[in-house]
Amino acid sequence: MRRDLIAAAVALRIGAGQAMAGWTVLAGRCLFYILIMTVLSALWDKVADERVAGAIALPAGGLVLYVLATEWITLSLPSVHLRFEDDIRSGGLEPHLLRPKFYLLQSLAQSLGGTLVRLAALGVTAVAWLLVTGRQGPPAATYPYLFVLGVLAVTVGMLLYAVAGLCAFWTRRILPVMLVIQKLMFLLGGLFAPITLYPDWLRKIAEATPFAAHLYWAGVQALHPSGAMFLQAAAWQALWIVLLSLLCLALWRAGLAKVLREGGV
Amino acid sequence: MSAVITVKSLSKAYRYAKRRGGFFEAFSPEHVTVEAVAGIDFEIGVGERVAIIGPNGAGKSTTLKMLSGILEPSSGEASVLGLTPWKQRKALAYKIGVVFGQRSQLWGELPARESFALLRHIYDQEAAPFARRLGELTERFALADLLDQPVHRMSLGQRMRCEITASLLHGPNLLFLDEPTIGLDVTAKAAIRDFIREHARDHGQTVLLTSHDTRDIELVCDRVIVVNQGRIVVDQPTDQLRRRFLGRKIITFQSAGQGVSLNLPGVTRRASEAHATILEVDTKLTRVEQVIAAALADGGIEDVTIEDPPMEEVIAEIYASTHAA
Amino acid sequence: MIGSLRLYAAQSAAAIRTSFSDRGNFAIQVGGMIVNDIFFLTLWVLFFAGFRSIGGWRLQDMALLFGLTMSVVGISGVFFGGYRDLAATLLRGELDALLTQPKALIPRLLARESIATAWGDLAGAIFVLGVFAKLEWADLPALLLAIAAGTTVYVCASISFASLAFWAAGARSFARELTDFMLLFSSYPGSIYRGAVKTIAFTILPAGFVVLAPMGMVRHPSGQALAVVVFGAVVYTAIAVGLFHLGVARYRRGASPSI
Numbered sequence: 001m002r003r004d005l006i007a008a009a010v011a012l013r014i015g016a017g018q019a020m021a022g023w024t025v026l027a028g029r030c031l032f033y034i035l036i037m038t039v040l041s042a043l044w045d046k047v048a049d050e051r052v053a054g055a056i057a058l059p060a061g062g063l064v065l066y067v068l069a070t071e072w073i074t075l076s077l078p079s080v081h082l083r084f085e086d087d088i089r090s091g092g093l094e095p096h097l098l099r100p101k102f103y104l105l106q107s108l109a110q111s112l113g114g115t116l117v118r119l120a121a122l123g124v125t126a127v128a129w130l131l132v133t134g135r136q137g138p139p140a141a142t143y144p145y146l147f148v149l150g151v152l153a154v155t156v157g158m159l160l161y162a163v164a165g166l167c168a169f170w171t172r173r174i175l176p177v178m179l180v181i182q183k184l185m186f187l188l189g190g191l192f193a194p195i196t197l198y199p200d201w202l203r204k205i206a207e208a209t210p211f212a213a214h215l216y217w218a219g220v221q222a223l224h225p226s227g228a229m230f231l232q233a234a235a236w237q238a239l240w241i242v243l244l245s246l247l248c249l250a251l252w253r254a255g256l257a258k259v260l261r262e263g264g265v
Numbered sequence: 266m267s268a269v270i271t272v273k274s275l276s277k278a279y280r281y282a283k284r285r286g287g288f289f290e291a292f293s294p295e296h297v298t299v300e301a302v303a304g305i306d307f308e309i310g311v312g313e314r315v316a317i318i319g320p321n322g323a324g325k326s327t328t329l330k331m332l333s334g335i336l337e338p339s340s341g342e343a344s345v346l347g348l349t350p351w352k353q354r355k356a357l358a359y360k361i362g363v364v365f366g367q368r369s370q371l372w373g374e375l376p377a378r379e380s381f382a383l384l385r386h387i388y389d390q391e392a393a394p395f396a397r398r399l400g401e402l403t404e405r406f407a408l409a410d411l412l413d414q415p416v417h418r419m420s421l422g423q424r425m426r427c428e429i430t431a432s433l434l435h436g437p438n439l440l441f442l443d444e445p446t447i448g449l450d451v452t453a454k455a456a457i458r459d460f461i462r463e464h465a466r467d468h469g470q471t472v473l474l475t476s477h478d479t480r481d482i483e484l485v486c487d488r489v490i491v492v493n494q495g496r497i498v499v500d501q502p503t504d505q506l507r508r509r510f511l512g513r514k515i516i517t518f519q520s521a522g523q524g525v526s527l528n529l530p531g532v533t534r535r536a537s538e539a540h541a542t543i544l545e546v547d548t549k550l551t552r553v554e555q556v557i558a559a560a561l562a563d564g565g566i567e568d569v570t571i572e573d574p575p576m577e578e579v580i581a582e583i584y585a586s587t588h589a590a
Numbered sequence: 591m592i593g594s595l596r597l598y599a600a601q602s603a604a605a606i607r608t609s610f611s612d613r614g615n616f617a618i619q620v621g622g623m624i625v626n627d628i629f630f631l632t633l634w635v636l637f638f639a640g641f642r643s644i645g646g647w648r649l650q651d652m653a654l655l656f657g658l659t660m661s662v663v664g665i666s667g668v669f670f671g672g673y674r675d676l677a678a679t680l681l682r683g684e685l686d687a688l689l690t691q692p693k694a695l696i697p698r699l700l701a702r703e704s705i706a707t708a709w710g711d712l713a714g715a716i717f718v719l720g721v722f723a724k725l726e727w728a729d730l731p732a733l734l735l736a737i738a739a740g741t742t743v744y745v746c747a748s749i750s751f752a753s754l755a756f757w758a759a760g761a762r763s764f765a766r767e768l769t770d771f772m773l774l775f776s777s778y779p780g781s782i783y784r785g786a787v788k789t790i791a792f793t794i795l796p797a798g799f800v801v802l803a804p805m806g807m808v809r810h811p812s813g814q815a816l817a818v819v820v821f822g823a824v825v826y827t828a829i830a831v832g833l834f835h836l837g838v839a840r841y842r843r844g845a846s847p848s849i
Contacts (some may be wrong), residue, residue, distance in 0.1 A: 030769060039774060046644055053642075094368065098358055176618055179622045193635075
């Protein structure tokens, strides 16, 4: 067990190194982050200014910080689904099956390494953007808590992508599965607005899903930092990390049994 | 001498759905069963270097996959280094090294150095012995300049040297090589063959190799198992096989005028075309350069091609002769 | 002229047939894009249900914008699909074969590919424009003109971005990102843009001329609105053709980077 964790830690380090080596791609992503924040902040500022009769009341201070956090997480996610699809359908699992370590853990650890680098780079971009646009950010003391929730959030997101990728054992193209999962992440996770603003019936559905654990909690912590909410958020995220990991494990075992029996997919 | 590999009545049948056109047919597909391996038996001892050869679809790769644990057999038993491969895959993984000629085992986007670093921890190797082994192999294969290059940017020859290095870093006692020299040029093939032979000899390794190239067998292995349609056809030391089936070359001469006619021992004429003369040469009786020199002396030669007889031919001959015997 | 159009039609038809060839894949791509478009439509319906209006824009205005954007992306993708990966094509040196042939370059480069997902965008556009945009039949000519002008600006802007590849190899992925940024600006209500951002949306990333000005012309047709739309289309066409041919001249001199 200990040796498995050491190997996973090395994979994580190497994944992080790879992300840093590809810094031009990272810079492109940071630029996209700035542009989308420009557009989304214009949107939410306008809504906050207008106060149309009969409209839902926005939280004090508007939603810009919320969207800053949800986009921060979304843009950090690794494309594990593509990697799994490629390895599974092209027989690329074989070399990994011939080694004494667990493929799923190793590849997720490597992807997580890159994700952490992206999280850091985009986080720095967010702080810089706040400074340049003269906006009030969350209090500096809350940054460590935000970072923790951010790491848990991308882990939930990565596991959701992993579930989509593992479907490659059974379907020819995972694109449809991936699209549905991704859109559910945006809609039920509240990428553009907190789920608390949704109609009641939709909010209740969203809260019960892992998608809210992925985006909503970190976003809301950026908007209204609170110790109690931090603990609640971390608990929900930890719960979903465990459940999704078990799901991934079950999918992996079933898929692996198929590969070992049939020599491929 | 205890056996490294023991195989008893090993079989593998694949069942797949045959797709038929039409909407309703899609719900009741016809199932076809293909027997890739149909009951094979053999034993391999410590330090033996064995080749498994056969035409495409003969069951070579399937056998290798079952022995390395990544494929479950339909029936039969096998024991590799005292373990049942498909039941104890991870335990076995520590003790074997595998090289696939047609698939990369390294992480393509990573520099070779990082792949090796990952492998060190995957196989739980201590830093010092690992560094020593890596140093030796880097020197032997001249990898020093390649270590920082991403694997997917390397040429095939460079990549194969890294792949073989990767398979040996954890000091395995047993090596599985699936088409290790495929696609390589003559020099690279020779280098790899020499290395496998010497390394195995020096470290007491057992080697199981599949190949289409008869020279791989002649120069590396001391025993040959021929499979055809999932069954073992021949299992003999290379020496015996060499005398009868290996050590031949096919030489094709293109000439402007009439064909070449030679009268040398061990040289027979095959079915030839208008401007091409195809000769089969038994190199134990007459060397290739003698044949070429004689033909050139005749004059009018425009082009020369020297090839090994196709593996299919060799197999067919072996099969035919063992049946006749 | 007619001959060139016929040639273009033939090439484009061949590219479209190729995109159909793998039926299963085609269905997945189109279906996926329709899911994608339904999703964003749902978001906007929810948004306007909650916030009623933004800067004077209501759901039907957003639907018109969305429908126009999808129409532009759809038509560009089906009939001018080569625009999307143009920078990569140029950097791969695929110009060489075309340069020796007598026909114009840009049409050849555009007609060589047809993008499957664009059919999903077209289907989505028809649905959104028909159901949510509150249009009359009398609006149809203005709508068609808006789509035509918008497609012209969108494709020409993409050609301009791709032409950067003649000067810098790093432009390959960046050109495609610039096209995506342009789409990003075209996907939100125009009323939210102010100041520097608005300037960018009407110049470098001309979302303004792709959808915002054409949309204004559909809602409030007037000679002035028409003039602005046509002006945008003409100017961006000129920039694209000029920049591209400057780049080709540089390429011919052997001064361009390649992979």
